[in-house]
Amino acid sequence: MSAPHTPRPPRKHTALPKARILIEALPWLTRHHGRTVVIKFGGNAMVDDALKAAFAQDVVFLRHAGLHPVVVHGGGPQISAQLDRLGLDSEFRAGLRVTTPEAMDVVRMVLAGQVQRELVGLLNRHGPLAVGMTGEDAHLMSAVKRYADVDGERVDLGRVGEVTATDTGAIEALLRDGRIPVVSSVARGADDDHVYNVNADTAAAALAAALRAETLMVLTDVEGLYADWPASDEVISRLTESELEKLLPDLASGMVPKMEGCLHAVRNGVRTARVIDGRVPHAILLEIFTDEGIGTMVVPDGAGEGEPT
Numbered sequence: 001m002s003a004p005h006t007p008r009p010p011r012k013h014t015a016l017p018k019a020r021i022l023i024e025a026l027p028w029l030t031r032h033h034g035r036t037v038v039i040k041f042g043g044n045a046m047v048d049d050a051l052k053a054a055f056a057q058d059v060v061f062l063r064h065a066g067l068h069p070v071v072v073h074g075g076g077p078q079i080s081a082q083l084d085r086l087g088l089d090s091e092f093r094a095g096l097r098v099t100t101p102e103a104m105d106v107v108r109m110v111l112a113g114q115v116q117r118e119l120v121g122l123l124n125r126h127g128p129l130a131v132g133m134t135g136e137d138a139h140l141m142s143a144v145k146r147y148a149d150v151d152g153e154r155v156d157l158g159r160v161g162e163v164t165a166t167d168t169g170a171i172e173a174l175l176r177d178g179r180i181p182v183v184s185s186v187a188r189g190a191d192d193d194h195v196y197n198v199n200a201d202t203a204a205a206a207l208a209a210a211l212r213a214e215t216l217m218v219l220t221d222v223e224g225l226y227a228d229w230p231a232s233d234e235v236i237s238r239l240t241e242s243e244l245e246k247l248l249p250d251l252a253s254g255m256v257p258k259m260e261g262c263l264h265a266v267r268n269g270v271r272t273a274r275v276i277d278g279r280v281p282h283a284i285l286l287e288i289f290t291d292e293g294i295g296t297m298v299v300p301d302g303a304g305e306g307e308p309t
């Protein structure tokens with residue numbers, strides 16, 4: 001007779017901590033499944049190849065986790081570099097680039113022909129996912145000429161546009177087909193044949209609102225909204241639309257279109273708008289799938305403090 005068989009204790013699997021990490025993401029996976037997330041990738045967060053590759057991995061991860069990511073990209077530094085190479089002036093007024101018709105050709109070429117192509121290429125390393133477009137395609141974004149207000153004076157910015165209408169049909173069709181739209185912030189003229197240069201934060205906010213996105217996520221090159229910039233680097237982690245409205249007049253330069261965009265988004269049906277640090281590798285995954293939200297989150301008035309995000 002052979003000795004009774006004593007069952008062995010289960011093997012210690014070294015990969016168990018990985019399972020724990022995956023399970024920790026379950027509440028967020030459940031919450032965000034099937035939701036649209038508009039991600040704005042700024043030109044300043046786009047300078048490092050490793051960060052760009054990590055950004056693409058995060059966006060593809062979201063897509064495979066059942067979310068519907070839409071990428072809107074900027075490219076301010078890349079446009080400035082090309083204008084410089086061509087010996088064309090590049091001046092900003094109230095945070096917006098004064099855009100002559102010649103400069104507009106360069107803006108369109110750099111955004112749609114260079115920056116967008118690069119992002120589409122990085123995303124498509126992971127499969128046939130990304131499709132690039134500009135606001136001109138299928139009337140995605142229509143704009144009229146926008147003026148700036150500098151010390152109470154109306155300033156002509158040339159071909160700078162303000163989005164007046166959106167048609168998200170093409171984006172929705174792409175999302176239904178499992179694709180990742182990558183949008184350059186160039187718009188068609190609503191009542192002329194020009195094309196317009198739209199600030200990419202503004203374009204992302206307009207699209208997030210039009211798509212009734214769950215979240216607008218703006219990646220940039222700072223940790224978030226600093227309470228007293230540049231004197232202090234204390235980041236405001238959460239604020240309501242009313243609190244943000246009070247702060248807006250005191251904000252400077254690049255933060256203005258971002259925070260105006262966040263306000264527009266949450267006032268128009270987007271549940272949360274966030275400004276996060278694109279210099280942190282995998283910032284998007286950290287923000288969406290963990291409790292340790294990084295950066296600044298704007299919520300509509302009346303959103304409960306302890307509500308899941």
Ligand SMILES: Nc1ncnc2c1ncn2[C@@H]1O[C@H](COP(=O)(O)OP(=O)(O)O)[C@@H](O)[C@H]1O
Binds near residue numbers: 220226253254
């Ligand atoms: N209150 C503030 N908090 C954080 N950054 C601010 C603030 N006010 C102005 N900024 C500036 O805004 C910049 C981000 O805007 P921008 O340069 O347009 O970035 P992007 O290319 O990502 O759109 C920061 O690098 C910082 O210099």
Ligand SMILES: CC(=O)N[C@@H](CCC(=O)OP(=O)(O)O)C(=O)O
Binds near residue numbers: 198
């Ligand atoms: C009108 C206006 O200023 N348009 C921007 C469009 C690109 C952009 O917004 O890029 P970032 O997100 O990298 O700043 C520009 O010409 O620079």
